Amino acid sequence: MKxxxxxxxxxxxxxxxxxxxxxxLAFSVVFGFLVLPIxxxxxxxxxxxxxxxxxxxxxxxxxxVKQPTSEAKAQPTTQVAWSTDLMRTFGRRTQxxxxxxxxxxxxxxxxxxxxxxxxxxxxxxxxxxxxxxxxDYKSGSRVHDVMTGIAQGLEDRQIVEVATHFASSARRDLxxxxxxxxxxxxxxxxxxxxxxxxxxxxNSCHGxxxxxxxxxxxxxxxxxxxxxxxLQAFKTDARRNDIYTRMRSVAVKLTDREIERLATFxxxxxxx
Amino acid sequence: MRADTEQxxxxxxxxxxxxxxxIVTAIMLAIIYAGVVHxxxxxxxxxxxxxxxxxxxxxxxxxxxxxxxxAGDQVTSRVVATQFAFQPQCxxxxxxxxxxxxxxxxDVIHGILVTGTNVNTMIxxxxxxxxxxxxxxxxxxxMPCHExxxxxxxxxxxxxxxxxxxxxxxGPDGRASCDAR
Ligand SMILES: [Cu+2]
Numbered sequence: 001m002k003x004x005x006x007x008x009x010x011x012x013x014x015x016x017x018x019x020x021x022x023x024x025l026a027f028s029v030v031f032g033f034l035v036l037p038i039x040x041x042x043x044x045x046x047x048x049x050x051x052x053x054x055x056x057x058x059x060x061x062x063x064x065v066k067q068p069t070s071e072a073k074a075q076p077t078t079q080v081a082w083s084t085d086l087m088r089t090f091g092r093r094t095q096x097x098x099x100x101x102x103x104x105x106x107x108x109x110x111x112x113x114x115x116x117x118x119x120x121x122x123x124x125x126x127x128x129x130x131x132x133x134x135x136d137y138k139s140g141s142r143v144h145d146v147m148t149g150i151a152q153g154l155e156d157r158q159i160v161e162v163a164t165h166f167a168s169s170a171r172r173d174l175x176x177x178x179x180x181x182x183x184x185x186x187x188x189x190x191x192x193x194x195x196x197x198x199x200x201x202x203n204s205c206h207g208x209x210x211x212x213x214x215x216x217x218x219x220x221x222x223x224x225x226x227x228x229x230x231l232q233a234f235k236t237d238a239r240r241n242d243i244y245t246r247m248r249s250v251a252v253k254l255t256d257r258e259i260e261r262l263a264t265f266x267x268x269x270x271x272x
Numbered sequence: 273m274r275a276d277t278e279q280x281x282x283x284x285x286x287x288x289x290x291x292x293x294x295i296v297t298a299i300m301l302a303i304i305y306a307g308v309v310h311x312x313x314x315x316x317x318x319x320x321x322x323x324x325x326x327x328x329x330x331x332x333x334x335x336x337x338x339x340x341x342x343a344g345d346q347v348t349s350r351v352v353a354t355q356f357a358f359q360p361q362c363x364x365x366x367x368x369x370x371x372x373x374x375x376x377x378x379d380v381i382h383g384i385l386v387t388g389t390n391v392n393t394m395i396x397x398x399x400x401x402x403x404x405x406x407x408x409x410x411x412x413x414x415m416p417c418h419e420x421x422x423x424x425x426x427x428x429x430x431x432x433x434x435x436x437x438x439x440x441x442x443g444p445d446g447r448a449s450c451d452a453r
Contacts, residue, residue: 081325193427200356200424244359
């Protein structure tokens with residue numbers, strides 16, 4: 001067929017398609033900007049003209065209702081507020097960071113890997129998590145006999161430096177004999193959560209690159225005793241520096257047995 | 273059946289076009305019905321709030337959330353939607369009384385609906401979402417997050433406990449919570 005003939009076949013399609021689209025558009029304009037505003041405006045006590053102007057966007061909507069001010073303070077949750085400027089400061093490892101880290105060796109180990117399993121490993125922890133915890137110790141949002149004093153001795157800049165330092169250290173190696181041991185029930189909690197209890201999967205926040213809250217700490221390669229103690233602390237409200245009860249609301253739903261098994265899982269099993 | 277003539281291909285195409293048009297029309301009619309009969313419309317209250325400091329300043333700090341009876345006997349309930357839970361996870365409200373629900377989020381876009389009611393709104397970082405409503409049914413209503421907000425989205429839901437008006441007893445500070453009853 002010649003192009004001219006083809007165009008002849010196409011013609012009615014083109015015309016009808018245009019007619020249909022234009023009529024849908026016209027219907028939407030009439031319905032959305034005239035009919036709906038008039039019908040809904042009547043119920044809200046607006047006259048037709050005002051309702052239409054508001055629908056079109058010429059007049060503003062209802063002004064914000066002035067809310068009663070609240071004197072509620074954030075204490076003791078946290079004083080940390082994430083901003084892109086703050087995130088950008090977690091840059092490269094500096095000499096200053098390494099020097100501050102010398103003061104942590106006694107408890108957090110030579111390379112951020114603690115010898116005593118009651119103390120947390122810092123090596124490979126996310127910089128944002130370390131920053132937030134130190135900041136919280138300093139402001140009193142999280143309380144610990146030793147760490148509170150240590151954090152109070154650090155300036156904001158030093159907290160950033162030491163956080164960056166540990167974040168770029170290599171994590172503790174896992175014991176190869178336990179790394180592959182799998183506990184099915186716990187895997188389910190870690191990867192799927194428990195919908196009947198409204199329990200989100202741990203790894204929806206703690207998983208590698210999961211996209212949960214910025215300050216979420218890495219749990220894998222952490223020490224078992226430390227993890228279990230923190231979960232108990234969240235559960236009993238002894239630790240309450242998590243923004244909007246993110247961790248407390250999870251931990252209260254866990255049984256003591258589950259806490260033990262979850263701690264073992266993250267401390268020993270090869271995950272993410 | 274093999275469609276090998278021009279006619280047959282055309283016929284199949286028209287059938288599928290008709291089917292798609294029918295589905296789209298049905299959806300549009302449902303939306304129009306909801307708009308006209310149930311008065312479902314986008315919120316007109318535009319109010320901004322800084323998501324970075326939501327937990328630090330004023331209205332949406334942890335201790336100020338939940339239901340509170342305020343000046344003029346107005347019942348207001350404040351809820352924060354955060355990955356992957358609502359805070360608080362249960363709010364209590366009286367039935368047959370105008371209730372104002374105010375939502376905000378510090379992280380990503382969430383959305384809520386309260387089952388069996390006309391409450392349905394998006395919760396967008398930077399804005400306060402406000403809904404005025406009257407609950408007529410008593411009981412525990414489910415309030416799920418209906419906007420995918422991350423891996424834990426499917427476990428994100430809260431409860432709206434609607435109690436008869438005479439059983440709604442806020443404390444001396446005007447606050448009412450699910451635990452207290
Ligand atoms: Cu959500």
